[in-house]
Amino acid sequence: MKQYQLESALLPQGWVRECTVTVADDGIITHVDTGAGLAPTLGSISTPDVALAPDLAPASDGASTFGAERVAGIAIPGMPNAHSHAFQRAMVGNTEYRVSARDSFWTWRQAMYQLANRIEPEELQILATQLFVEMLKAGYTSVAEFHYLHRQKNAAPYPGTNGLWEAIDNAAEIAGIGLTFLPTLYQTSDFGGKPLKREQARFAMDTDVFLRAIQQRLADRRHQSRARTGAAFHSLRAVPLEHLREAALQLRGLDAALPVHIHVAEQLREVKACRQETGRRPIELLLDSGLLTPHWCLVHATHATPEELKGIAAAAAIVCASISTEANLGDGFFDTTRFLKAGGCLCVGSDSQATVSPAEELRWMEYQQRLRKKRRAVLAADTEPHVGTRLWRDAAQHGAQAIGQPAGAIAVGRRADWLVLDDTHPSMVGATAETALDHLLFAGASAAIRDVMVAGRWVILEGRHAADEALRGRFAHLMHGLAAPG
Numbered sequence: 001m002k003q004y005q006l007e008s009a010l011l012p013q014g015w016v017r018e019c020t021v022t023v024a025d026d027g028i029i030t031h032v033d034t035g036a037g038l039a040p041t042l043g044s045i046s047t048p049d050v051a052l053a054p055d056l057a058p059a060s061d062g063a064s065t066f067g068a069e070r071v072a073g074i075a076i077p078g079m080p081n082a083h084s085h086a087f088q089r090a091m092v093g094n095t096e097y098r099v100s101a102r103d104s105f106w107t108w109r110q111a112m113y114q115l116a117n118r119i120e121p122e123e124l125q126i127l128a129t130q131l132f133v134e135m136l137k138a139g140y141t142s143v144a145e146f147h148y149l150h151r152q153k154n155a156a157p158y159p160g161t162n163g164l165w166e167a168i169d170n171a172a173e174i175a176g177i178g179l180t181f182l183p184t185l186y187q188t189s190d191f192g193g194k195p196l197k198r199e200q201a202r203f204a205m206d207t208d209v210f211l212r213a214i215q216q217r218l219a220d221r222r223h224q225s226r227a228r229t230g231a232a233f234h235s236l237r238a239v240p241l242e243h244l245r246e247a248a249l250q251l252r253g254l255d256a257a258l259p260v261h262i263h264v265a266e267q268l269r270e271v272k273a274c275r276q277e278t279g280r281r282p283i284e285l286l287l288d289s290g291l292l293t294p295h296w297c298l299v300h301a302t303h304a305t306p307e308e309l310k311g312i313a314a315a316a317a318i319v320c321a322s323i324s325t326e327a328n329l330g331d332g333f334f335d336t337t338r339f340l341k342a343g344g345c346l347c348v349g350s351d352s353q354a355t356v357s358p359a360e361e362l363r364w365m366e367y368q369q370r371l372r373k374k375r376r377a378v379l380a381a382d383t384e385p386h387v388g389t390r391l392w393r394d395a396a397q398h399g400a401q402a403i404g405q406p407a408g409a410i411a412v413g414r415r416a417d418w419l420v421l422d423d424t425h426p427s428m429v430g431a432t433a434e435t436a437l438d439h440l441l442f443a444g445a446s447a448a449i450r451d452v453m454v455a456g457r458w459v460i461l462e463g464r465h466a467a468d469e470a471l472r473g474r475f476a477h478l479m480h481g482l483a484a485p486g
């Protein structure tokens, strides 16, 4: 058990100065003392039965043997990253040139397939470790890895342990980030049960294998403090609806609170193909299926009608927007204003890793709306006039729900995942607690993220991670190798 004296902190009930937070050995917050008694308990997410992973961070300079450790600066909840494909970190910056006059998501996808067919488990582990450290430094304290790379290069299943899955588990462990691993079902190349293409062969998985693997992971990892298993369906293009329905019901039987994610309505071509094949739009099909619950996360939902947005909100399912990826791939605008007005729950993800920064995702969430509506402070709420505070606080809580982890708030029952902003950094000078997150989103204050804690352990101190030196050479070597013709 350890105590931290936070100089300034964002709690669910608002900003406080000088609060004492007690963290149990399993990384869960047991008390928050604001000086005026204990803060309210947030008990909606259950506390896992946990055992601590190795502490990978150096000891805090500020550690005190007696009493609480003093934490100067501004403490805010760490952000869950609700959508990531780690291997795509190797593509960042390498696809920003014209191949044809009709470049789009679909031409980018060919480059992604080429990379997906070259990656070996050892390479994936280096890529993912580098990426997860970058996420921590940017303020993501946990990540949902939407993983559809399942087979060996020759398309045969791995005998025994799946090296590609293990690479992600190992990377999260080394980085010290919370991980919700989402084995992803991928069976067809388009609506109508079209067979996989050759370049998609490594993604193939039978429903039985998928369900057994998830059941096994749930049993094996029950006691890990930062790890959670969920499941994903790549998309309605990649999983026939009847297979999806059958698998989803069986998953519910394994764990009624299992996080279930799906890409949906990212591209107009996808919506059109779905209508041609089924007479319905993709989100309509999901709503009609009756499967959506608060444990479902719809990734993108870019091309949703107003009725569909209302339907998602009514089902209390979460939408994960990855604005930087949606912009990078030319997907389109998500109607954030309408969705939030309907009571929808929104979180963010780094997806293709074009940008790994929750502050940037949220800034562009607001800027998209300003550009469209020609107004300012569009996503502020009546109850929270500061755009930065509103967006960060809500995305953290909804992100935690989407990835099924007890994170997203500095509160009793939640895991001690938080960031400390250096209030002496030039980007923060002049900020008050109330404007701190406005500075983080709109004044480039990601550079002021000084220390990061996950499950009660400092993983970033003074902007540095214990694995920085070891990673640098290995990552550079890997990237040079991947840049060579293959």
Ligand SMILES: [Zn+2]
Binding pocket: 083, 085, 146, 263, 299, 351, 352
């Ligand atoms: Zn994605």
